[in-house]
Amino acid sequence: GAVVSQHPSRVICKSGTSVKIECRSLDFQATTMFWYRQFPKKSLMLMATSNEGSKATYEQGVEKDKFLINHASLTLSTLTVTSAHPEDSSFYICSASLSGSINEQFFGPGTRLTVL
Amino acid sequence: SQQGEEDPQALSIQEGENATMNCSYKTSINNLQWYRQNSGRGLVHLILIRSNEREKHSGRLRVTLDTSKKSSSLLITASRAADTASYFCATETPYGQNFVFGPGTRLSVLP
Numbered sequence: 466g467a468v469v470s471q472h473p474s475r476v477i478c479k480s481g482t483s484v485k486i487e488c489r490s491l492d493f494q495a496t497t498m499f500w501y502r503q504f505p506k507k508s509l510m511l512m513a514t515s516n517e518g519s520k521a522t523y524e525q526g527v528e529k530d531k532f533l534i535n536h537a538s539l540t541l542s543t544l545t546v547t548s549a550h551p552e553d554s555s556f557y558i559c560s561a562s563l564s565g566s567i568n569e570q571f572f573g574p575g576t577r578l579t580v581l
Numbered sequence: 582s583q584q585g586e587e588d589p590q591a592l593s594i595q596e597g598e599n600a601t602m603n604c605s606y607k608t609s610i611n612n613l614q615w616y617r618q619n620s621g622r623g624l625v626h627l628i629l630i631r632s633n634e635r636e637k638h639s640g641r642l643r644v645t646l647d648t649s650k651k652s653s654s655l656l657i658t659a660s661r662a663a664d665t666a667s668y669f670c671a672t673e674t675p676y677g678q679n680f681v682f683g684p685g686t687r688l689s690v691l692p
Contacts (some may be wrong), residue, residue, distance in 0.1 A: 471623075489602070499680075505682060507685075508669060508682040508683055508684045509624070509682045510682075533632055556621070558624065560624075562640040570617075570626075572624040572625070572626075573623050574622055574623040575621070575622060575623045579622065581657075
């Protein structure tokens, strides 16, 4: 149980285009989903917390207009990187929590974004 | 400033040896968690230790927490090549949904 999937696993896009990444909780309803970004050989940085049906809460320094998060259902959250640039290239990982607690999150496998 | 910082940043050991990784943090915490990440993959939760606990075990894993020194250690006993991965500590503070990962320790277990 507690499986979280992400799609796509890898995406390459041209600079200026937008990319959508999906995060799904497959066998449970996730009250809260979290989005992280990870640079090569670096740690994870929490970008935002999203609760179903409400606006995401972004961490300091994360541009909400750049990284659009939609959490339309209890099993799906999406992260859209708008007008992507090479510096947005990174590994994006989502996690989902049944209880809403950040202490009980299950991580997806990640999406590697490369912007040319 | 970084809340959780692991050391060493990289560690190479032979199969069968024990691996010890440390994590230090700066502020008060509710709990500390250790995660494992295989290269290019998501994270796997290993163990959570609460601020009022001092030691926890799970299989070959042993985690200690010293709140007076604001540090934790993860010990993997009898390491295997399959333990090769990056290990991260993450702290949850009392100040809202604040969850911070350290930079990680890259463990290589050589067969």
